[in-house]
Amino acid sequence: MAQTMTQDLLRNLQADRAELTAIRHDIHRHPETAFEENRTADIVAAKLSEWGIAVHRGLGKTGVVGTLEGSRPGQRAIGLRADMDALNLQELNDFAHRSVIDGKMHACGHDGHTTMLLGAAKHLARHRDFAGKVHFIFQPAEEGEAGARAMMQDGLFERFPCDAVYGMHNMPGIPAGQFAIRPGPMMAASDTWSAVFTGTGGHGAMPHMGTDPTMPAAAFITATQGIVGRNVSPQHAAVVSVGHIAAGAAGSPNVIPSQVTIRGTARSYTPADRDLLERRLGELVQGIAAAHGVSAEYDYLRRYPPLVNAPEQTAIAIKAAEATVGAALVDGNTEPLTGAEDFAFMLERKPGAYILLGNGGAKEDGGCHYVHTPHYDFNDAVTLTGVAYWVNLVQAELGGL
Structure with missing residues (x-):
């Protein structure tokens, strides 16, 4: 009918x-x-x-x-x-x-x-x-x-x-x-995050004379991909992706930059997983920065639920x-x-x-x-x-x- x-x-x-x-x-x-x-x-x-x-x-x-x-x-x-x-x-x-x-x-x-x-x-x-x-x-x-x-x-x-x-x-x-x-x-929830690693920078030929923020930045990028695989339940779905990296000057490859900025997106389906992604990203930022002797700033912006x-x-x-x-x-x-x-x-x-x-x-x-x-x-x-x-x-x- x-x-x-x-x-x-x-x-x-x-x-x-x-x-x-x-x-x-x-x-x-x-x-x-x-x-x-x-x-x-x-x-x-x-x-x-x-x-x-x-x-x-x-x-x-x-x-x-x-x-x-x-x-x-x-x-x-x-x-x-x-x-x-x-x-x-x-x-x-x-x-x-x-x-x-x-x-x-x-x-x-x-x-x-x-x-x-x-x-x-x-x-x-x-x-x-x-x-x-x-x-x-x-x-x-x-x-x-x-x-x-x-x-x-x-x-x-x-x-x-x-x-x-x-x-x-x-x-x-x-x-x-x-x-x-x-x-x-x-x-999914759509969130945006950013991490800024700050050191002294220096001459690329004398890295021991300063602190290099590119090392913790690289370690952080790699570590982000372990959050979903090792912290989120296998029965759930979530995504952490890096979408922006900025550091140094293209015309000066012999200069270690003093700052590296990384920005990305996080996607999740439950409030608990959303909280987990925000917390673990922040822990990685601060922990990796401390291990490499640099400072770091972290921001997590909750956009769409x-x-x-x-x-x-x-x-x-x-x-x-x-x-x-x-x-x-x-x-x-x-x-x-x-x-x-x-x-x-x-x-x-x-x-x-x-x-x-x-x-x-x-x-x-x-x-x-x-x-x-x-x-x-x-x-x-x-x-x-x-x-x-x-x-x-x-x-x-x-x-x-």
């Missing part, structure tokens, strides 16, 4: 395909990065108003929230979230809707995420057969600037109370139109996805990702679930352009699938699906 209803829904949504594709292409051509999504927010607010949805602006600087009440009485309210920001990356595609702004592009599909949620808002505004409220949350600055946290600091859930919140992200490499989700930790799906809302999301594409095309126990997502901040405050929608492309045939790469593009063929998922999710939560 549910699948028949979705087939009818998809037929009804066909009338919106051209408009939604035009919106997506327009947003793609005019990418805006963190907290600068003014044009995108204007488009979102104008469309929501045009469809009779109450619009609220200014949360998290450029965030937009649309609120829609169902035609049936009900006390529950849910939030559906889409991110709007682009990346600082030069696009190398040559299609008509490629970015017109040098050095910026929608390389993660947020243009598609915004469009799919707009499509759901339009359909639900025409068909309000649900009980309660839906808050359509259009969030800025997901890419590293914690726009979700900024919206919450501006009172998102106080002004728009939600019993549950849901997010969705496209995923290249998963066949187009298929869904993937899991209960519990689904994406792990994204943890609540079991009840994950089951609801699976139900909506299965109603959209059939159970055979829904992976309800997909592997966790080591990438991070600031929707995790919302899931720390509210129960909810985050699902992946296949964007298509296969690694084996070389046809898969992953997110954050200059040839990536959101797949317009999955837009209506995403819209239908959102509609079915509202029905599962508020409509009796």
